[in-house]
Amino acid sequence: MIAINNLTFAYSGQPPIFQDYSLQVDRGEALSIIGPSGCGKTTLLYLLAGVRQPRAGSIFIDDKLISRPRPRSGLVLQDHGLLPWQTVRQNARLGLTIWGFYGSDGRHAPADELLVSAEADQRVDAWLKKLGIDGLRDQYPLQISRGQRQRTAIARTLAMQPDLLMMDEPFSALDAPTREDLQNFIINLHLESDLTYLIVTHDIEVAVLMGKKILVLQKGCNRETQIMDNALYGLMEYRRQNEFLQKCDDLRQLLGSLT
Amino acid sequence: MSRRLNARAALIGLLMFFAIWQALAWIIHRPIMPSPLQVLPIFGVSLFGNLGVHFLASSARVLAAIGLAVITAVPIGLGLGQIPRINRIFAPLIAIVYPIPKIVFLPVIYVLMGITDISKIFLIALIIFFQILVVVRDEAANLHPELILSVQSLGAGRRALFRYVYFPASLPAVLTALRVSVGTAIAVLFIAEQSLTTYGLGYYIVVETYQVLRYPEMYAGILAMSLLGLVLYFVIYNLELKVNRYRTEEPN
Numbered sequence: 001m002i003a004i005n006n007l008t009f010a011y012s013g014q015p016p017i018f019q020d021y022s023l024q025v026d027r028g029e030a031l032s033i034i035g036p037s038g039c040g041k042t043t044l045l046y047l048l049a050g051v052r053q054p055r056a057g058s059i060f061i062d063d064k065l066i067s068r069p070r071p072r073s074g075l076v077l078q079d080h081g082l083l084p085w086q087t088v089r090q091n092a093r094l095g096l097t098i099w100g101f102y103g104s105d106g107r108h109a110p111a112d113e114l115l116v117s118a119e120a121d122q123r124v125d126a127w128l129k130k131l132g133i134d135g136l137r138d139q140y141p142l143q144i145s146r147g148q149r150q151r152t153a154i155a156r157t158l159a160m161q162p163d164l165l166m167m168d169e170p171f172s173a174l175d176a177p178t179r180e181d182l183q184n185f186i187i188n189l190h191l192e193s194d195l196t197y198l199i200v201t202h203d204i205e206v207a208v209l210m211g212k213k214i215l216v217l218q219k220g221c222n223r224e225t226q227i228m229d230n231a232l233y234g235l236m237e238y239r240r241q242n243e244f245l246q247k248c249d250d251l252r253q254l255l256g257s258l259t
Numbered sequence: 260m261s262r263r264l265n266a267r268a269a270l271i272g273l274l275m276f277f278a279i280w281q282a283l284a285w286i287i288h289r290p291i292m293p294s295p296l297q298v299l300p301i302f303g304v305s306l307f308g309n310l311g312v313h314f315l316a317s318s319a320r321v322l323a324a325i326g327l328a329v330i331t332a333v334p335i336g337l338g339l340g341q342i343p344r345i346n347r348i349f350a351p352l353i354a355i356v357y358p359i360p361k362i363v364f365l366p367v368i369y370v371l372m373g374i375t376d377i378s379k380i381f382l383i384a385l386i387i388f389f390q391i392l393v394v395v396r397d398e399a400a401n402l403h404p405e406l407i408l409s410v411q412s413l414g415a416g417r418r419a420l421f422r423y424v425y426f427p428a429s430l431p432a433v434l435t436a437l438r439v440s441v442g443t444a445i446a447v448l449f450i451a452e453q454s455l456t457t458y459g460l461g462y463y464i465v466v467e468t469y470q471v472l473r474y475p476e477m478y479a480g481i482l483a484m485s486l487l488g489l490v491l492y493f494v495i496y497n498l499e500l501k502v503n504r505y506r507t508e509e510p511n
Binding site for chain 2 (some may be wrong): 052071075077083098107140
């Protein structure tokens with residue numbers, strides 16, 4: 001589904017973070033991306049989302065060159081990117097509102113889907129309900145908790161029915177029950193609908209729980225990266241098994257060997 | 260922006276205002292300081308006659324100037340705020356021009372633009388323009404880059420970003436700048452209306468009443484000008500409260 005070919009990227013005036021880097025991700029994959037801070041985890045999501053452009057090389061998603069955001073890719077950033085002056089419901093609807101603003105032009109919005117306003121409302125309300133925040137629909141982001149903001153951002157993305165979901169540190173700063181709740185939610189979504197997801201994290205346990213494959217980035221320039229297989233991902237019971245702890249240890253060692 | 264001014268507080272303020280005025284009228288006891296009891300009936304009657312026409316003329320000029328300033332300053336401010344490279348070029352120029360009292364350009368504007376209403380509107384718009392330009396620019400520059408990226412990832416191009424992010428983000432600052440500059444705008448209007456027109460409160464106060472010693476009528480004009488400032492101030496203030504609702508921590 002994703003093909004990164006000979007990617008080179010650097011922020012202006014800084015050494016490259018990726019050089020001649022290639023990666024393939026299959027459809028239906030669940031990929032954790034881990035590495036020390038400054039290793040380019042978030043940058044990789046920006047590049048895949050099409051909001052940053054490579055210096056050289058190319059990124060294809062579904063055989064289409066990514067030169068701008070792709071309507072069916074969903075991106076949830078660490079600080080949620082909610083508009084503070086809009087209510088939870090307005091925020092959750094923002095993606096569909098923007099689609100409506102452009103019409104189904106195939107560039108900003110998918111060409112194959114034209115939602116009338118009432119359908120968009122319904123779809124947003126359904127996601128708010130599924131994520132358990134429909135009671136907060138008229139509140140503003142400053143009035144709700146971090147976890148609730150995270151859910152709002154997820155609802156906004158899921159309302160656009162993405163086939164690729166990219167999340168940056170989605171579970172950091174959430175309390176344990178909220179975190180497990182959201183983790184289950186995303187894993188179930190992935191299992192039920194063949195959703196491909198990429199989760200950026202610095203947390204070893206999150207990486208092992210969520211990633212069928214775990215991509216390890218390093219500080220400095222990434223040319224070749226290591227990928228760990230992790231077939232038992234996704235099951236909450238897995239957390240309490242020895243294999244889980246063993247996997248975490250392996251990953252910890254691998255990360256340690258890179259710095 | 261702490262509290263909404265309620266009706267009771269407004270009434271108390273008005274009563275104090277007229278009480279002090281009445282006291283001054285008794286103390287000074289000269290024609291230049293008539294009692295509000297003499298002025299208010301004249302004000303009430305002439306606001307629906309001759310004075311009303313001047314009031315409308317002044318209001319129209321201020322509103323046109325506000326409109327002109329907003330539709331030019333907001334896009335330019337957003338542009339400068341979004342594109343640091345261009346902002347760096349113009350920032351020193353704006354810093355120098357911003358504090359110049361724009362009224363000194365009055366003669367230049369009259370000569371260049373003629374003595375029609377357009378030159379008066381332009382002068383007032385110039386004052387408001389710089390106030391709005393600066394706040395919109397700074398507001399757009401201070402927006403979190405992650406917020407922009409995140410909305411871009413939803414498919415927003417430049418037009419949608421303007422409509423859903425930049426414009427609503429700068430709206431509170433635009434209103435604050437307007438509220439602060441509307442007093443200066445009306446002061447300049449007062450001066451600009453004293454010549455080269457036969458309509459407007461400035462003309463009414465200075466030429467039609469003051470120069471022919473009709474002091475009570477002059478005070479009716481002063482009241483009308485105060486009313487203009489007051490109404491504009493509170494309309495903007497209430498809009499500000501409305502667009503700032505989201506900043507309150509309490510659910511509403």
